[in-house]
Amino acid sequence: RAEGSKSVLIAGREGGNVLKEKLNTIREKLMEKAMNQVWQMQNETHGDFLKEVRRLQLESKEDRDLTKALKESEKKTKKDQKKEVKLLCIKCKQFACNISDFRKIKGDHHAVVDKSFTERRIITPHPNPKKIDDWEMNGKIYCMNCRQDWGIQMVYRQASFPTLKIESFVIEKPDGQRLICRKWKKAPFEVDDITPDDISGMLKTPEEEEEEVDD
Numbered sequence: 001r002a003e004g005s006k007s008v009l010i011a012g013r014e015g016g017n018v019l020k021e022k023l024n025t026i027r028e029k030l031m032e033k034a035m036n037q038v039w040q041m042q043n044e045t046h047g048d049f050l051k052e053v054r055r056l057q058l059e060s061k062e063d064r065d066l067t068k069a070l071k072e073s074e075k076k077t078k079k080d081q082k083k084e085v086k087l088l089c090i091k092c093k094q095f096a097c098n099i100s101d102f103r104k105i106k107g108d109h110h111a112v113v114d115k116s117f118t119e120r121r122i123i124t125p126h127p128n129p130k131k132i133d134d135w136e137m138n139g140k141i142y143c144m145n146c147r148q149d150w151g152i153q154m155v156y157r158q159a160s161f162p163t164l165k166i167e168s169f170v171i172e173k174p175d176g177q178r179l180i181c182r183k184w185k186k187a188p189f190e191v192d193d194i195t196p197d198d199i200s201g202m203l204k205t206p207e208e209e210e211e212e213v214d215d
Contacts, residue, residue: 084174085189087164092146096120096169103194105135109154110184110191111161113198120144121162123153156194159202 085099101114123139130137139153141162151164167182181187 086172087169088172088178089143089146089148089150090168090170090180091148092143093170094120094143094145096143096150096164099171099189099191102164102191103198104191105154105156105161105163105194107193109135109156109161109163110166111154111156111163111194113161113194113202115202117162121150122147123162126152157199159199161202 087096087099088094089096097112097114097117097120101112101117102110103113105111120143122142122144124142126137126139134157136155137152138155141150141153141164142148143150148168149165150168151162154161154163166184166187167180170178170180171187172178179188184191
């Protein structure tokens, strides 16, 4: 090539390297413009975004608080309703206890945890006493008024519990409606599981043990 000569890049009709260079330049400008718009939007909306997040957090907390309050209210209502549901002797209709006095032992035995229940029942030795795991069946429970068979006396963790058969009673609702259930699982209410406080509350003093033997 002669000294001072010029080199010319020939690209036909905007093609080849020139076209690629132009496309790259356009892409860079578009990308830069897009990034600037994104940053601008972020700067403009950052405060609004934080406000929205805070609002949603407050709404979420309010929803949780409301749900918790409703559950507690429902639980209290059910507890109050159970206090008003009574068990009456199926034979003489004498009051036996309230549904709220019951607790479940080992998911199956429905025991009364109200010590005043002793005033409405009599107990005799069980003709076939037996011990299974950590509980013992040692007595029979009868209505003090008519001698209707109400269930058994069981000892669980050293505490004595009257354990009743639901078919021996009439369920009386607060509105006076009465019904009979042949099985506990058919009863229109739930019974809470027994707690350590329930057990300790049913432990007998020596004086109470002597009174039970006298009965």
